[in-house]
Amino acid sequence: MLIFEKSRPGRGCDLLPASDVEIYLPEEKDKREQPLHLPELSEGELSRHYTELAKKSHGVNDGFYPLGSCTMKYNPKINEDMASLPGFTEIHPLQPEHTVQGCLEIIGEIENSLCEITGMDRMTLQPAAGAHGEFTGLLLIKAYHESRSDEKRTKILVPDSAHGTNPASAAMAGYKVVSIPSAPDGGVDIEKLREAAGDDVAGLMLTNPNTVGLFDKNILEITDIIHECGGLCYYDGANLNAVMGTVRPGDMGFDVIHLNLHKTFSTPHGGGGPGSGPVGCKEMLSDFLPSYLVEGEETLHLEKPANSIGEMKSFYGNFLVVVKALTYIKTLGREGIPEASRNAVLNANYMMNKLKDLYPMAYDEICMHEFVMSLADLKKKTGISAMDIAKGLLDDGIHPPTMYFPLIVDEALMVEPTETESKETLDDAIAVFRKLYELAETDPEKLHQAPVTTPVTRLDEVNAARHPHLRYAF
Amino acid sequence: MGSYVPNTLEERKKMLQEIGYSSIEDLFAHIPEEVKLKGELNIPNGKSEFEVRREMEQIAEKNQVFKTIFRGAGAYRHFIPAMVKNVTSKENLLTAYTPYQAEISQGILQSIFEYQTMICDLTGMDVSNASVYDGATAAAEGVAMCQERKKHKALISGTVPPYVLEVVETYCFGNGMELEVIPEKDGLTDKEYLKEHIDAQTACVYIQHPNYYGNLEDAEEIGKIAHEVGAKYVMGVNPISLGVIKTPAEYGADVAVGEGQPLGLSLGFGGPYLGFMASKEAMMRKLPGRIVGETVDHNGKTGYVLTLQAREQHIRREKASSNICSNQALCALAVGVYLATMGNEGVRQAAILSMSKAHYFAEKLEEIGLTVCNQAEFFHEFVTRSEVDSDKILRALEEEGILGGYPLDEHHILWCCTEVNTKEEMDQAVHILREVQGC
Numbered sequence: 080m081l082i083f084e085k086s087r088p089g090r091g092c093d094l095l096p097a098s099d100v101e102i103y104l105p106e107e108k109d110k111r112e113q114p115l116h117l118p119e120l121s122e123g124e125l126s127r128h129y130t131e132l133a134k135k136s137h138g139v140n141d142g143f144y145p146l147g148s149c150t151m152k153y154n155p156k157i158n159e160d161m162a163s164l165p166g167f168t169e170i171h172p173l174q175p176e177h178t179v180q181g182c183l184e185i186i187g188e189i190e191n192s193l194c195e196i197t198g199m200d201r202m203t204l205q206p207a208a209g210a211h212g213e214f215t216g217l218l219l220i221k222a223y224h225e226s227r228s229d230e231k232r233t234k235i236l237v238p239d240s241a242h243g244t245n246p247a248s249a250a251m252a253g254y255k256v257v258s259i260p261s262a263p264d265g266g267v268d269i270e271k272l273r274e275a276a277g278d279d280v281a282g283l284m285l286t287n288p289n290t291v292g293l294f295d296k297n298i299l300e301i302t303d304i305i306h307e308c309g310g311l312c313y314y315d316g317a318n319l320n321a322v323m324g325t326v327r328p329g330d331m332g333f334d335v336i337h338l339n340l341h342k343t344f345s346t347p348h349g350g351g352g353p354g355s356g357p358v359g360c361k362e363m364l365s366d367f368l369p370s371y372l373v374e375g376e377e378t379l380h381l382e383k384p385a386n387s388i389g390e391m392k393s394f395y396g397n398f399l400v401v402v403k404a405l406t407y408i409k410t411l412g413r414e415g416i417p418e419a420s421r422n423a424v425l426n427a428n429y430m431m432n433k434l435k436d437l438y439p440m441a442y443d444e445i446c447m448h449e450f451v452m453s454l455a456d457l458k459k460k461t462g463i464s465a466m467d468i469a470k471g472l473l474d475d476g477i478h479p480p481t482m483y484f485p486l487i488v489d490e491a492l493m494v495e496p497t498e499t500e501s502k503e504t505l506d507d508a509i510a511v512f513r514k515l516y517e518l519a520e521t522d523p524e525k526l527h528q529a530p531v532t533t534p535v536t537r538l539d540e541v542n543a544a545r546h547p548h549l550r551y552a553f
Numbered sequence: 554m555g556s557y558v559p560n561t562l563e564e565r566k567k568m569l570q571e572i573g574y575s576s577i578e579d580l581f582a583h584i585p586e587e588v589k590l591k592g593e594l595n596i597p598n599g600k601s602e603f604e605v606r607r608e609m610e611q612i613a614e615k616n617q618v619f620k621t622i623f624r625g626a627g628a629y630r631h632f633i634p635a636m637v638k639n640v641t642s643k644e645n646l647l648t649a650y651t652p653y654q655a656e657i658s659q660g661i662l663q664s665i666f667e668y669q670t671m672i673c674d675l676t677g678m679d680v681s682n683a684s685v686y687d688g689a690t691a692a693a694e695g696v697a698m699c700q701e702r703k704k705h706k707a708l709i710s711g712t713v714p715p716y717v718l719e720v721v722e723t724y725c726f727g728n729g730m731e732l733e734v735i736p737e738k739d740g741l742t743d744k745e746y747l748k749e750h751i752d753a754q755t756a757c758v759y760i761q762h763p764n765y766y767g768n769l770e771d772a773e774e775i776g777k778i779a780h781e782v783g784a785k786y787v788m789g790v791n792p793i794s795l796g797v798i799k800t801p802a803e804y805g806a807d808v809a810v811g812e813g814q815p816l817g818l819s820l821g822f823g824g825p826y827l828g829f830m831a832s833k834e835a836m837m838r839k840l841p842g843r844i845v846g847e848t849v850d851h852n853g854k855t856g857y858v859l860t861l862q863a864r865e866q867h868i869r870r871e872k873a874s875s876n877i878c879s880n881q882a883l884c885a886l887a888v889g890v891y892l893a894t895m896g897n898e899g900v901r902q903a904a905i906l907s908m909s910k911a912h913y914f915a916e917k918l919e920e921i922g923l924t925v926c927n928q929a930e931f932f933h934e935f936v937t938r939s940e941v942d943s944d945k946i947l948r949a950l951e952e953e954g955i956l957g958g959y960p961l962d963e964h965h966i967l968w969c970c971t972e973v974n975t976k977e978e979m980d981q982a983v984h985i986l987r988e989v990q991g992c
Contacts, residue, residue, distance in 0.1 A: 082667050082893055091896040092943050096632055098906055099976040100913035104797065106930060109769050116674045122636065125894055129664075131639040136660035138648030146650055151558050154648050157602050162740035163638075164615025172823030173950070173959055174617070174629050181615035182822045207686035207824070210866070210878040218726060230856040247866035253727030256871040294584050324594055325581055345557070348662040349641075351651040351843065353825030356982040369723070387725070390719040393627060393812070400653025406947045410555035412599025421577045422558045425565060428580055429587050432572035443581055457856055473656055502568055503560040514752070528851075533656040535715030535856035543848035543860040547681050547837065550670040 082128055083551045086118040092125075107504060112297055112447035116393035117551045135534045136350070137478055140236035143500060145430075147449045147481035147493025148242070149292065150320045157410065158345065158403035167402055172394040176380050183379035186395065189357075190373065190406040195417065197319070197336055198329020199359030205370040205552040209317060212337025212356030213248035214285070215369060218388045219335050219360055220282045221309045221447050222367040226386065229309065232281035236305075239268055240290045240485040245315060254281060258477040261487050265291040265442045267301050270296050276308040286315040287331060288322065292427070292493070302332025311335060320341045320497070321424055321448035324417025326343075335360040340360065355400040365420040370395060377385075422498035423448040426505060430496055433509045437516045441488040449495035453488050463519035471515045473530035477508055554599030566641050619956035621978045623914070625712050625934050625969025626765070626959040627688070628823065629815045631793065631903060632973050634894040637817045641887050649783075650880065651843075655858045656850075660855035661882065665845040666890040675795045675900075676809040677802025677891070678831035683843040683880040684888075688812025689717045691828025692759065693724035697784040698832075698839040700730050706755045708747060711737040712764035713789065721759070724807055730756065731905040739928055740766045740936070742775060751782050766935030766967065767911070768927055769798065776805030777882040785836070787978070791814050793971075794830070794932045796904025808832045812840035817891025818884055826885035838864060841875030906972035908934035910979065914970050917983045922990045926965065934969045936961065941989055950987045955982055 094146045104110065120128070138144075142323045144151035152272065160169075170182055183403070190202045206212040217235065224232045239258045243333040246256040257275055262268040266289065283305045295301065302312045312326040314336035318342045328336045340346050341354035372382035381395075411419060424447055431440060431450040441451040454465045469479030469492065481493040496505060518526055530536060560568070561584050565577070565901040581589075599607070615989060622630045622813060624690040643645065643661065644826035652658030652665075665683045672900035682760075696707045711734050718734070725732050736743045742760055743988060751758065757825035758779040762772050772788065779786040788806040793815045813827035814820075832840055838861065846860035866873035892900065915925045923937040939946060957980075958968035969977070 081663065081670075083670065088615050091898055092634065092636075093896055094895060094899050095632060095902050095906065095972055100909050100911055100979075102905060103909040103912040104905065104930075105769070105908070106586045109799055109930060111795065111797055112803060113677050115796070115900065117895070117897045117900060118893040119896045119898075120893065122894075124891075125636055127892065129636075129643065132660035132664050133640075133643040133645040134651075134660065135658075135663070136649050137647040137654075137657035138645045139899060140644040140648045144650070145811055149650055151597075151650060155557060161606070161609045161613075164610065164613040165618055166610075166616045168592040168819040168821050169618045169630075170616050170822040171624055171630070171820050171956060172853070173623060173624060174619070174956060175947075178617035178619075178951070178956075181612045181796075184612050184615060190602070195595050199798060201622065207690070207881075208877075208879045210876045211686060211690075222726070243865075243867035243870050243873070244878045246871035247869070247873040250873070251724075251876050253729065296583065296585055296981075299585070299588060303579070309910055325590060326588050327590055330590065347647045347883075348650045350646055350658075350664075350886065351882035353686075353881045353884055354879055368815060389723040390716055391687070391723060392687050392720055392824075393714075393716045393826070396823070397825035398822040399819075402609075402824055406605060408596065409605045409608060410599055410602070411557075412554055413594055413596050414746040415554045415556050415599040416594060416596070418556060418558060419582075422565070424771075425568060425577055428574075429568045429572055434590065442791040444568050445583055456679050470656070470757045474652065478650075478657070481655055483833065484763075499557045502564050516649055518590070526689055530656050534659045536852055537655055538655050538850050538858045539848045540858050540860065543594065543846040543858050544863070547844075547861060548847040549837075549844055549860075550666070550673045553676075 080552055082118045085120055085124060088119055090119045090121050092122045109543055114289045115224060142476045143504050144478040145480050145496045146478055147495040148317055150495060150497060152345055152497040153405060153499035154347040158406045161406045162378055162399040164404045167246060167399060183373045185402055187373035187379060188333055188400055192408050193338060193357060194359055195357050196323055196325030198334060200362040201365035201368060201372065202357050202359035203368045204357045204371055204401050205390055205391050206337065206356040206358055207397050208354040209337060209339045209356045210244040210248060213244055213356045214251050214336040215358045216313050216337055216389050217248055217252035219364050219367045221363055222388050223311065224281055231279055234280050236275055236283040238285065239464045241284060241318065242290065245284045256546060265289065266295040266297060267294050269297055269300060272301060272304055276304050278309055279309055282311040282312040282313050284313045287320045288318045291451045292449040293442055295449055298331045301340050304462060319446065319531040321420055323420040325420060335364055339398055340404040346403040353397045353400055355397045368483055419498045426496040426498060426500055430505055430509060434512055439514055449493055451488050451491050451493045454490035454492060457491050457519055461519045461523045463523050465492045467526045468492065468515050470529040471526050472511065474532045475511045477511060483511040519537060563635060569817055592946060609622065619954055621955040623970060624816055624956050624959050626967055627812065628820055630973055631815050631971050631973055633817050636894045637887050637890045639882055646886060647883065650914060652859065655856065656952060659856060659940035662845050662848060664886050664889055666847065666857050668885045671889060672829050672831050675792055676831045677800030678809050679827050679834040680788050680837045680840060681829065681831040682840045683845055683878060684880065684885040685828040685830060685842050687828045688827040690828050691810035692717050692719045693807045694841050695787045696759055696829060697724060698841060698874065699787065701756055701981050702752055704756035706731045706733060708733050708751060708755055708758045710735045710742040712742055712766065713761040714765045714799045726793040726968065729897045740768050740926065741929055744771065747778055751778060751784060753782055755782055755784040755788050756969055757785040759787045762792060763791060763932040766927060766936050767931035768929040769932065772804040792906060793904050793907060796900040798932065807836060813888050817887040818887055825884055827888060829879040830870055839874060842877045843880045844892060903972045907953055907970060910970035910974050911935060914968065914979045921983055921987045933971060934967060936965055938964050946986060946989055949985050950982060953985055
């Protein structure tokens with residue numbers, strides 16, 4: 080039941096004192112006429128309402144969450160505690176610099192650590208999410224070419240396996256998007272890349288490991304081809320959790336990158352945000368970075384880069400998310416950060432190997448932190464789709480893998496276990512996956528009906544889009 | 554060193570053996586040697602929870618927490634009911650991803666549907682999205698969504714906060730929208746200039762209300778000027794003000810956006826905040842970002858899903874209305890809880906108290922020789938002019954643990970009061986400043 084349906088006129092909570100000054104109201108011409116319809120509930124009723132909503136939600140803490148490309152690792156408690164310190168939460172973003180030395184230290188310190196982990200020279204914490212980081216990075220590329228009066232570069236190359244935000248961000252930055260086909264091995268088709276590379280190319284956007292979970296061994300050749308034609312290389316950090324301490328984007332030839340602190344650095348996803356998408360770059364781009372950078376040794380201060388692209392959002396980014404990520408980096412440190420990546424890769428390979436006799440892998444080779452299965456054959460044989468298997472998992476308390484992505488694999492399920500899952504959890508999940516495969520063969524109808532144990536069954540999305548009902552009608 | 558990897562070294566070895574490898578290195582063997590990192594990462598060693606806590610607390614202590622704040626300028630200290638933190642700490646909600654799997658995400662989806670309803674109610678608009686990054690990006694997206702095939706000009710008021718203008722400029726760098734700033738006149742949007750410069754190519758007019766200086770604009774008139782030439786009217790509004798001030802819908806806006814931070818989010822050195830975006834029904838399909846809709850399941854039971862996704866990047870790729878791929882879901886939850894807990898009376902009270910206290914404080918500051926520059930009606934922010942240096946005024950307050958207003962220049966300060974500022978605090982500030990002013 081919606082909170083509005085529980086509302087009763089006259090109920091509520093006693094929250095604010097009476098005014099200790101004379102009441103001042105706006106003139107009639109500016110006074111609100113339309114009455115408010117906010118909920119009126121007692122505190123107890125409110126509390127129950129939200130407990131009920133929480134029960135109808137599934138987080139990492141509710142069970143295994145192998146959502147490919149999203150790195151649903153455990154969200155440590157200490158991070159939350161640290162981001163709740165009044166010394167951070169009660170700080171106004173426009174306080175004088177000498178009163179926010181702690182905040183500047185946080186920003187400066189995480190910049191150093193993230194630059195070291197990624198092989199970059201400078202980093203801005205301002206972008207609020209991955210897509211926001213992509214947009215920022217592309218504007219850096221644009222500013223770089225413009226500063227060299229190299230204005231014929233109108234294209235951004237994006238592999239056809241890329242996440243939808245890549246082309247969308249390139250378009251927002253005013254670029255024409257050229258899709259580069261993948262080679263049969265899932266990597267970038269080098270010949271096609273050579274054909275596309277020219278003096279009209281501003282840059283290439285790439286993840287490595289790529290979106291099928293494989294490390295592209297031609298990476299140095301790829302970034303060389305782009306550099307030779309005068310373009311820059313953009314690294315989408317969505318998959319960084321596979322390679323920390325092993326490979327650094329900066330050493331692979333990337334000039335600008337974004338990270339997702341809400342994936343790789345353990346900050347909670349919050350049901351879809353807030354995230355944080357810092358953007359790092361090599362020295363030659365650092366003058367164009369947005370917002371302010373922290374400078375100074377003893378006394379820290381904020382300095383706007385000389386040829387900054389401007390502001391991407393207000394203030395200095397999702398600061399409290401950054402506090403959580405720094406807490407994580409401090410906890411894991413020099414040894415723990417690589418250990419996390421190595422175990423993410425181990426867990427993924429373990430699961431892949433224990434499933435591949437039943438579920439065909441899109442690419443049957445050593446994977447990185449995630450792998451992609453194709454259910455095309457199963458669907459042909461039994462009518463059971465990737466979606467059906469996904470919905471079947473729900474009844475076993477497992478969050479499904481990413482479905483139907485990347486687009487280059489038919490009936491794709493992309494599995495990313497992360498390093499924070501135990502062997503038993505993986506074994507249990509493997510058993511469930513195997514059970515569902517058998518069910519697909521023996522009783523497909525049952526799977527078409529799944530899920531049956533959830534608060535609602537499959538929802539009519541077509542109806543929702545055709546007859547949009549987007550708010551409660553009072 | 555802390556670690557969140559549960560498997561012991563023994564267990565890892567066993568897992569490797571089971572799948573036919575002898576060490577984890579085997580799994581990285583195919584990565585070309587020339588790109589591999591030589592040696593270790595040069596970052597500090599990992600630490601125990603005890604040590605990390607101590608270190609972080611020491612850093613936090615280097616910040617000054619002001620007991621009293623008279624500074625707004627885009628980020629506001631308001632009262633936050635205990636319910637907000639309690640709900641946003643619930644792990645099922647905190648640790649969930651985007652609600653793509655609707656069957657196990659009904660709680661989050663419903664909370665967004667409720668949020669959308671409350672934003673529509675506050676603003677008087679028909680449709681709200683699930684939120685964007687913050688107020689400034691909401692403004693930028695609000696301007697961008699008005700672009701049409703033959704309308705590529707946006708007129709934006711010079712009375713919006715400078716950082717909002719900068720973000721709109723950044724977003725327009727690539728999207729083909731041409732920006733023109735309407736100059737400020739006496740703290741308000743220059744309507745004469747607007748009338749002269751608006752034309753058939755104008756996609757939209759954007760103002761903020763109350764504006765950067767706290768003033769209420771002639772918002773209805775500006776809307777009429779926009780609509781006369783067929784331009785859209787986008788208003789950035791302070792959500793608390795809507796407890797007592799006319800809604801953007803009542804002023805005639807087509808799109809309403811704003812910074813949601815005042816609705817239950819802490820100052821947090823600037824984030825995470827939330828940008829709300831709402832529009833009239835006619836512009837529903839131009840709204841960027843996530844939207845939740847109501848539907849039914851196979852058994853006819855009511856449920857909620859992400860909807861109208863044909864606008865979004867994962868379907869449309871480079872043709873999407875925006876690249877945004879997330880919302881500030883947990884912040885939207887906080888806003889929903891805040892509005893539900895405060896209720897009609899609480900929100901109205903917060904608005905009236907903020908406005909009343911600002912007027913009391915302004916009057917008291919005038920009594921000790923500062924000049925209040927606002928000639929128009931103001932809400933909870935106002936600008937003073939003093940012969941005394943802004944710096945000197947603010948330092949005197951800072952010494953007593955008070956964060957004064959935001960210095961606009963050597964002699965002008967932008968002050969803010971909210972319901973949390975007591976008469977006692979204001980009188981104390983006036984007392985300190987009486988001496989500084991030398992009267």
